[in-house]
Amino acid sequence: MLNYRHLYYFWMVAKEGGFSRAAERLDMAIQTISAQVRELEKNLGHQLLKPAGRGVTLTDAGEAAFARAEEIFQIGQVLPQEVRAAATKPVVRLSVGLSDGISKLAAHALLGPVLHTPDLHLTCHEGEVEELLGELARHHLDLVLAGQGAPANPNLRLTSDRLVSSPVDWYGPAKLVRKSDTLDFPGCLARLPVLLPTGHSVLRQTLDRWFAEQVVYPNVVGEFEDSALMSVFAARGLGVFPLSRLGGDDVALLRGLRPLARCDDVHEEIHAIRNRRGQHHPLVRQILAQAKTSVLS
Numbered sequence: 559m560l561n562y563r564h565l566y567y568f569w570m571v572a573k574e575g576g577f578s579r580a581a582e583r584l585d586m587a588i589q590t591i592s593a594q595v596r597e598l599e600k601n602l603g604h605q606l607l608k609p610a611g612r613g614v615t616l617t618d619a620g621e622a623a624f625a626r627a628e629e630i631f632q633i634g635q636v637l638p639q640e641v642r643a644a645a646t647k648p649v650v651r652l653s654v655g656l657s658d659g660i661s662k663l664a665a666h667a668l669l670g671p672v673l674h675t676p677d678l679h680l681t682c683h684e685g686e687v688e689e690l691l692g693e694l695a696r697h698h699l700d701l702v703l704a705g706q707g708a709p710a711n712p713n714l715r716l717t718s719d720r721l722v723s724s725p726v727d728w729y730g731p732a733k734l735v736r737k738s739d740t741l742d743f744p745g746c747l748a749r750l751p752v753l754l755p756t757g758h759s760v761l762r763q764t765l766d767r768w769f770a771e772q773v774v775y776p777n778v779v780g781e782f783e784d785s786a787l788m789s790v791f792a793a794r795g796l797g798v799f800p801l802s803r804l805g806g807d808d809v810a811l812l813r814g815l816r817p818l819a820r821c822d823d824v825h826e827e828i829h830a831i832r833n834r835r836g837q838h839h840p841l842v843r844q845i846l847a848q849a850k851t852s853v854l855s
Contacts, residue, residue: 567584568598569631570584571614572606577591602619605617649678652841653699656682657685664804664805671845678841683699691709704828706760707719723826726801726824726825728798728817728819729815730798730799731816734751734795734798747798748775749777750777752778753799754778765824793813
């Protein structure tokens with residue numbers, strides 16, 4: 559195990575530029591500090607300091623050790639304040655994993671009921687479903703929102719429910735969306751510039767099947783993993799795009815977008831996956847209860 563007291567003495571010597579100044583700063587004998595630093599070098603197997611004039615300077619190995627020591631002891635300096643803050647002000651923590659294939663605007667709508675919880679500390683992680691489920695199984699997350707349910711794996715001990723199956727509507731910038739396009743939907747998607755979710759998204763797979771059924775070959779000019787980012791590019795005039803109706807209220811915040819068409823034939827599903835701890839988390843239970851009473855579920 560690394561001796562952090564030895565590391566601290568080395569850090570002080572490096573910051574002060576010599577053993578004598580560090581000894582004066584720490585009010586210790588030079589011989590004591592020197593012995594501690596030599597012990598650290600012995601444990602690490604490399605020389606960290608070398609003579610430079612009347613002081614010392616860092617070796618290449620010492621530069622690496624000093625950089626890490628800086629991080630460690632800077633964290634140590636703020637630790638007391640953070641502990642005091644945590645002790646005096648209880649925090650309600652919620653860690654949510656968001657599959658990178660789902661609409662982030664729809665996910666925001668699902669989390670909406672708990673966002674005004676007093677003293678909430680919300681952490682959102684985005685990633686592949688398999689990665690997020692691993693974090694959930696290790697109790698690093700309380701909830702995962704994904705486009706599909708949890709796989710049948712008894713070792714993971716996960717529970718999943720379909721929260722919503724929301725119709726997908728189409729939006730676009732005002733300069734592209736005309737009444738003639740609305741009347742010609744979905745045929746207009748063959749000539750308008752179209753933005754779509756990336757291919758690994760469950761919604762994209764659903765859309766591709768729908769395009770085939772409608773015999774429509776969309777003019778795809780962009781693909782996005784994040785629906786919120788896709789809506790921003792659309793608002794800047796890049797193209798028209800599909801959006802879960804559940805996230806429609808959020809897209810209204812972007813100026814310049816207008817509805818192109820409603821599309822009740824295509825739905826985006828979002829599933830809530832949780833571990834045993836998450837099943838008892840009060841905010842997770844609130845999210846699930848609200849979703850189940852939603853008119854879109």
